[in-house]
Amino acid sequence: MEAVSTRLSQLFVRTLREDPVDAEVASHRLLVRAGYIRRQAPGVFAWLPLGLRVRRKIEAIIRDELESFGAQEVLFPGLLPREPYEVTNRWTEYGDGLFRLKDRKGADYLLAPTHEEVFTLLVKDLYSSYKDLPLSLYQIQDKYRDEARPRAGLLRGREFSMKDSYSFDYTDAGLEVSYQQHRDAYERIFQRLGLDYVIVKADAGAMGGSRSEEFLHPTPVGEDTFVRSAGGYAANVEAFTTDAPAPRSLDGLSPAEVLDTPDTPTIATLVDVANQKHARADGPEWTAADTLKCIVLALTALDGTRELVVVALPGDRDIDMKRAEVAFAPAEVEAANEADFAKHPELVKGYIGPWTADRAMLGGSAEGEPARSITGIRLLLDPRVSEGTAWVTGANEHGKHVFGLVAGRDFVGDGEVQIGSVVAGDPAPDGSGPVELARGMEIGHVFQLGRKYAEALGLKVLDENGKLVTVTMGSYGIGVTRILAVIAESNNDGKGLIWPKNVSPFDVHVVVAGKDAAVMEIAESLVGNLEAGGLDVLFDDRPKVSPGVKFGDAELLGVPLIVIVGRDAPEGRVELWNRATGERTSVSIDELGSALAAQA
RNA sequence: CGGGGCGUAGCUCAGCUUGGUAGAGCGCUCGGUUUGGGACCGAGAGGCCGCAGGUUCGAAUCCUGUCGCCCCGACCA
Secondary structure (H helix, E strand, O other): OOOOEEEOOOOOOOOOOOOOOOOOOHHHHHHHHOOOEEEEEOOEEEEOHHHHHHHHHHHHHHHHHHHOOOOEEOOOOOEEEOHHHHHOOHHHHOHHHOEEEEOOOOOEEEEOOOOHHHHHHHHHHHOOEHHHOOEEEEEEEEEEOOOOOOEOHHHEOOEEEEEEEEEEEOOHHHHHHHHHHHHHHHHHHHHHOOOOOEEEEOOOOOOOOOEEEEEEEEOOOOOEEEEEEOOOOEEEHHHOOOOOOOOOOOOOOOOOEEEEOOOOOOHHHHHHHHHHHOOOOOOOOOOHHHEEEEEEEEEEOOOOOEEEEEEEEEOOOOEOHHHHHHHHOOOEEEEOOHHHHHHOOOOOOOOOOOOOOOOOOOOEOOOOOOOOOOOOOEEEEOOOOOOOOEEEEEEEEOOEEEEEEEEOOOEEOOOEOOOEOOOOOOEOOOOOOEEEEEEEEEEEEEEEEEOHHHHHHOOEEEOOOOOEEEOEEEEEEEEHHHHHHHHHHHOEEOOEEOOOOOOOOOOEEEEEOOOOHHHHHHHHHHHHHHHHOOOOEEEEOOOOOOHHHHHHHHHHHOOOEEEEEOOOHHHOEEEEEEOOOOOEEEEEHHHHHHHHHHHO
16 A cells, blocks of 8 residues: 555544543543544444544454455445345344335345355355365455444444454365364454454354354453453353262262241341351351252243243352353243242242152152152252252241252252353363453454354255255454454553554654744655655644644544654754653654664 | 433533523634644634423423433343
8 A cells, every 4th residue: 555644734633622421431432532433323433534544454454364364355235135134034033133124115125234144145156066165255344233222432333344254165174174264364363453362262052053262352341251260261151161060979968857947038148047046067157159049030932932940059159141041042031020930839939949848849859750840840950069969948938948958869950051150260161270250342253153054045065976065154253343442442541542553544643843934844854755665644734733732632643653843853853752652752854764663 | 121311502511490582611713922732812603402392471491291312231143
């Protein structure tokens, strides 16, 4: 690209002295204040020249890395017909999140939220042989999602730019290679962008794929919680797993006994009363971790049927509803309501447990019968409730709990479920030590889709043996405008933006300070030289603006290198100002080029 | 969808309690003085006080409704 110089006196920008009142997070506030973007509607932004320049810098890096392994760029429209999305059922599944519209004939259209369907169909149209594969296609295109609540400026918008790629292979091994190529390219892209990231295992269930990882940028404004261990483990909380302890012998465990525990509907009250009235003979106090909490959830399947399940987990844990949603998908999960309880009067709120003296209340029974429990409600166990563990839990009577109830002896679950809250200190499943919790913003996602879309849309090719095989696909996304916001979010100070050099709208910002015509002339020629040397230059040539305003704007706009042409210019000296460090050094004009190169 | 807040000039806000015909700072235009950290003087342009009803001689102000926006939560391939 040809180097350019732009005069601030001509640039279409107006900086705001005060923060816009509707902007909360730093990136939103500063991008608006510095004149990079303007809001058009909730979650919808117009791009001004400065913002566009940054956006294109980011896009160029993405393109470079994708082309480096042979991915090819295409461009789909944002406006698409309903049909392809009907075939995969996403016209319906997307629900309110989809922008739908009708043409003059009443035909249904949508503003695409993502493009799996049409990419699949495009390849189906043109290719039919294994010899054409592997193939990776991508586009950088605006996506539309009618978010219930757009927020934080560019971080969650309703229109946003996304780079989406799709890989096409006819073998699983091929998909693995394509996936790895994208994953490697993403690492290089984020490194070039100067973006801190962690790769976390993501839940792959809902989309029917086999492998999925998210690139998260750690930041307090992030929307995802993830866990990581010092030993290198990282995962989304939804994908975090806890291993069940090895089964313990049932021999020698004391029998369960029902004890009075008046007024103990909560775990906290139960622990208190247990310690007061039923202290353990052999020492340690009862804690919440000794109790078994039984939570009644209502699942609504896609066909609308509602089923209650009880999840039993240690009393020091809560249910993480996000994890629950993933675990029970596609069914919807919510806490059981009054009507649900009314149908099961045998469930005594606050005193629910799996066991009664006669017959299992929930789940199966240790002896394998009776086949159905009293309630018939499925009992799902947290992995910590493993065979041979003993618990204090509800006795299904007001004011009574059963102590020493042993999993695998006195009650049996109908399955395991991993929806307990994850807390700092939990062991990583790979043995790499305790985890900590952190917030992150998803900036990239690599996903092995497998054959779901190819199957639904009939994308098959002939293999070496002349046999039709269904193509296997991957999809890979990077949020371009979100990345821009994340970079802004992580690169600013009280005075304004501080762009990393690879994405800065200009390489250098030249400020002419003072009204002297001679100084202005020197600045003009200096700008010309820098441009000739291949640098993009923003030139603050505004004649009637005081130096303070120019300096303030320079800091707000965030070009990392600033050159002040001022009082020492007639002596052949200018100041080189590093935006990030604030350091200013006097350099001779002759050496400016090398001084800039040294800073860059 | 639940909770909270806010709609007055391009931006940030005052005025509303107690009704009397629209204000400030910044920005913008013109003239002049300034020019190394957000200068100053003078003269201007700019508002359907979100919208619709109502009360009243009179509504930015009181009442009702409505729309929109922001934040928190729910939701989010």
